[in-house]
Amino acid sequence: MTTTEVTTLPANGDVSTWTPAEKAIADAAGLVFTHTYGDRQGQREPAPRAVVEKFLALSRQSGLNPLSNQIWCIGRLSKGRVEWAVQTGIDGFRLVADRSEKYAGQDEAEWMTDKGEWVDAFIPKLHGGQPLAARVRVYRSDWDRPAVGVAEWGAYVQTKRDGAPTEMWAKQGAGQLAKCAEALALRKAFPMDLSGLYTSDEIAAAPEQHVEVAGPSRDWSAEIAAAATHEEVEDLLDAADDAGERTEAVRTAAMTRHGMLGEPTQPDEIVVEPEPAAEAPAPDVAPASPADLSDADWLAQAEADVLRNGGQP
Known part of the structure; x- marks a missing residue:
């Protein structure tokens, strides 16, 4: 398959490395969800990195360009959280098939009436309110038999809360169902390039595209x-x-x-304890008068005086 590299996409899902132009492209591709009601009305929630990486990988795998509305990401609010899905249009599928250089065309769509008959044009007034199923055959130049896609009405019709078909399906149900059958056939014929991709027409029947998002590294x-x-x-x-x-x-x-x-505390105040006052020296005591001393004490004091005077009396 010959593909054109989508050079305008970011190189990876690390938003911190994106240029302003790459962030704008991601926004245009649907990788930012804007809450439209409730407490978060007006808030913008970017897709987690796992979703971004998946979108970038599928864009490069298929060679589809989000700036040409060939592929985009859709965020839908469900039970308080945003669920993400990668989608494309039927024209994107046709482009992938054409680039493969092995696409050999397809038959016109057929529809099954409520009588179990296949017709090549479904007329509601003639055949009933809606077809029971649609069928498309896609051919490859290297295959002997076509890839056949059959889409049953109940599996693909998109409905409102009350169960009635949405406005598009109520008005153009046969055409919507035919596009689903064509997408099935093209995915069968070119699984390497279209695996994991679903058109907006068949998204209601697509497998849930839950993306495992790693939890925080720490609590x-x-x-x-x-x-x-x-x-x-x-x-x-x-x-x-x-x-x-x-x-x-x-x-x-x-x-x-x-x-x-509470309020942040200030550093503890350093309290300098005053140094204890030095003790005053004891006052000199006048020697006792000789008259107050006994003979023995007088003699001892006299001997001490002689010694202090170098042996001289």
């Missing part, structure tokens, strides 16, 4: 709740930011913990 909220100081809380916030995991829940946990810790 930031729990660690923040256990922090003992404001500085620890801020350090954890910085670490979560560096890991690309500073979510709204993490920020809320940090604000809550700051409130629980």
Whole structure:
């Protein structure tokens, strides 16, 4: 298959490395979901990296260009969370087949009436409200037999909440069903290039495209709740930011913990204890008068005086 490299797409799903032009392309390709009601009305939620990587891989695999509306990503709000799916149009499928250089055309669509007959033109007034099924045969130059796609009405019709067909399916149900059958046949004929891709017409019957999104590397909220100081809380916030995991829940946990810790404390004041006052020297005591001494004490004092005077009396 000869493909044209989509050079306008980002090289990978790391948003931090994208140029402003690449971010605009991702936005145009549907990789940013805008909430339209509720508490989050107006908020923009980018697709997680796993979804972006899948979209980029399928775009390159198929050679389809999101700027030409050949492939895009759709985010749908379901039970409070955004579910993502990669879609294309039937023209994108036809383009992939044509580029393969092995596409040998297809037969016109056929529809089954409520009488079990296949007709090449379904007329509601003639054949009933809607066809039971549609069928398309796609040929490859290197295959002896065609790839046949059969789409049954109940499996593909898109309905509103009350179960009635959507406006497009109510007005052009036969044509919508035929495009589903054609997409099935083309996917059978060119599985290498179209595997994992579904047209917007058949998306209701496509397998759920859940993308496993890796959880955070650490339980930031729990660690923040256990922090003992404001500085620890801020350090954890910085670490979560560096890991690309500073979510709204993490920020809320940090604000809550700051409130629980109260006002940041100032460094302890250094108190200098005064040095104890030096003891005053004992006052000199005048020697006792000789008259107050006994004979023995007088003699001892006299001998001490002689010794202090170098032996001289």
